[in-house]
Amino acid sequence: MKKLILGTILLFSINLYADFADGTFEYNAGNYEDAMILWDGACNKGDAKSCHNLGLILYTGKNIKQDYPRAAKAFSKACEKGISTSCFSLAVMNLRGSGIKQDYVKGVDYFDKACEAGHSYSCYNLGNIYKDGQIVIQHFEKSKKYFTKSCNADNMPACYELGNLYVRGKKEYIEAQKLFSKACNGGLSYGCLNLGILYLDGLGVKQNKATAKKLFLKACDDGISTACEHYKKLK
Incomplete structure (x- = not known):
């Protein structure tokens, strides 16, 4: 199976939660611990983007203590609220067994959820998974379906693999x-x-x-x- 890469994009768009905005300010100022605390608070209040950002800094451990289990919980909350990048991140964590029990079935399911939400690299990864047939039963028609969806979103590696x-x-x-x-x-x-x-x-x-x-x-x-x-x- 091809190497899977965790999404590394923090979300900084306009948001109604003050703690999200304050967390973004602190993060950009290099105050990572403060940003984590603020995003944690906003996440607990139901803000999906704060959950995603919290999960990402806990996963990467950039200037804070790395904590995979907490990252997975934060990503899970964001994924449930429709943040496709968090679903993608959870898929990678489950396939790798990063701080959580390795679970191929959950990994594929999270990729599928992210793909359905329009995350093209999740569709691409599913195309490879079904093409290679290492963790699922090999299925070229499913592989074509996922590569097609990713290619239609202008993911060029997916177009190349589909051509093959x-x-x-x-x-x-x-x-x-x-x-x-x-x-x-x-x-x-x-x-x-x-x-x-x-x-x-x-x-x-x-x-x-x-x-x-x-x-x-x-x-x-x-x-x-x-x-x-x-x-x-x-x-």
Whole structure:
């Protein structure tokens, strides 16, 4: 299974809870303990964003004592109130067993909850989970569904992985070409590499070695060694 990364974004938008605003001020001033106390108070009063921020600083342990169990409780409160990033964070904690009992079922469920709320990286992670089949039964159609949702939210790695599934499955090169093109145009070098291979071999597109060469060069310039090898063969 690919490495999972915990969300690291604090929420600082307008909020009706004074303690949330005061906590934000203290955090920005470098007074992390004070921020934690204020966010804890607001969280206990029902403010979801304060719960998320509290969970994140407790998880990262930035200038305060790291406390995974408390972080999980804070994330849980925020997740229940619709903060998708907190659901994502809980998913990662459950899959890793970070300070809580490792639970793959809960981890997948939290990713699914976050994905349904529009968290594209949760959808992407679910796509990988069902593609790899290490902690769930391998299911390529579910993988496609989650990658599609993530790609539609402009997550370029998801577009790339979805393109790979179209190639490896029923050899649907036309669909794969669209996805690799989106990934390449979105700045993902491996999308350019795979798109170049389609043009080189005439798969789903009219064969065009000149276009393939340009795509290989683009990916090569970004450090993709396989693309450099293809480019040299076309020089």
